[in-house]
Amino acid sequence: MDHTKYAFIIKAPGYRRNTHKAHMKSPAFDAKFIGVEDFDEALAAIEDLAGAGTQVVELCGGFSAQEATKLRRRFPDCEIGRVTYP
Amino acid sequence: MRKQQLPERGTTMRRLEASKTYRILESGPIVMVCTNDGARSNIMTMGFHMMVQHAPPLIGCVVGPWDHSFTALRATGECVLAVPGADLARTVVDVGNCSGAEVDKFEHFGLATSKAAKVKAPLLSDCLYNIECVVHDDTLVDKYQLFILEAVAAWSNDSRKERRFLHHHGDGTFTADGERFDLRDRMTLWKQFQVDL
Structure with missing residues (x-):
């Protein structure tokens, strides 16, 4: 199955998912960009995204490997990746 | 398969600081991995592991989808690494040569267990050491089947x-x-790492 519903989550001070967000949509692809303040807010955001059928979520480098691991365990049906640097 | 009886039952465990895990695993002993998927426990033998970090104590280990324990470890994020003594060599091999999908290995091999402090997987009472672990990082699981575990409690059977x-x-x-x-x-x-077990 092609992945056509995607989200990127940025964790940074002062971000709120209800106000810091963008949506880029084409006939073939749907991408959401969401800012969150902390891990708990990311959890709530991904719950909404997974419920809406989002297939892939990428986390910014502000998330730790441990946080990404917790999210992957919480949402096994969603592909969750994290930006890392060598 | 022959049912084996393990020696020296009814022993008590001494709690160790999890930070001392490296003193147990750094020499690379064969270990047995206990998991519990919420319905039942399973055990497998595992040789591909290494210490990664002192604090928090992190252990890298390879458990793949070909192992029945993989699903439980991935889903629960918990396991126990039990370090057997040389007297359990035959049991170690036999446990590693059958699948938990087909047999209850604890019953089949007569393995005594104890309740862990921080995870649902059981301790293996007849092993020298038991290390309770949670999955710290699963980033490399899809690529290399490499789990990074964090030791959260440890036990010695003196x-x-x-x-x-x-x-x-x-x-x-x-x-x-x-x-x-x-x-x-x-x-x-x-000097800071010169600790007794």
Whole structure:
């Protein structure tokens, strides 16, 4: 199955998912960009995204490997990746 | 398969600081991995592991989808690494040569268990050491089946007479620990890691 519903989550001070967000949509692809303040807010955001059928979520480098691991365990049906640097 | 009876039952465990895990695993003993998927426990033998970090104590280990334990470890994020003595060599091999999908290994091999403190997987009472672990990082699981575990509790069974670890050389060949050299007086750089188990 092609992945056509995607989200990127940025964790940074002062971000709120209800106000810091963008949506880029084409006939073939749907991408959401969401800012969150902390891990708990990311959890709530991904719950909404997974419920809406989002297939892939990428986390910014502000998330730790441990946080990404917790999210992957919480949402096994969603592909969750994290930006890392060598 | 022959049912085996393990010796020296009814022992008690001594709690260790999880930070001392490296003193148990750094020499690379064969370990047994206990998991619990919420319905039942399982156990497998595992030789591909290494210490990664002192604090928090992190352990890298390879458990793949070909292992029945993989699903439980991935889903629960918990396991126990049990370190057997050389007297359990045959049990170690036999446990690694059957699947938890087909047999209750604890019952089949007569393995005594104890309740863990921080995870749902059981401790193996007859092993020298038990290390309770949670999955710290699963980033490399899809690519290399490599779990990074964090030790959260550790136990020693001081009543076991056989204290030698088993080391797997592949394909069912093992050695037991040999002579131990105490060169701590020459370890001038890493004094903070000179702890007794």
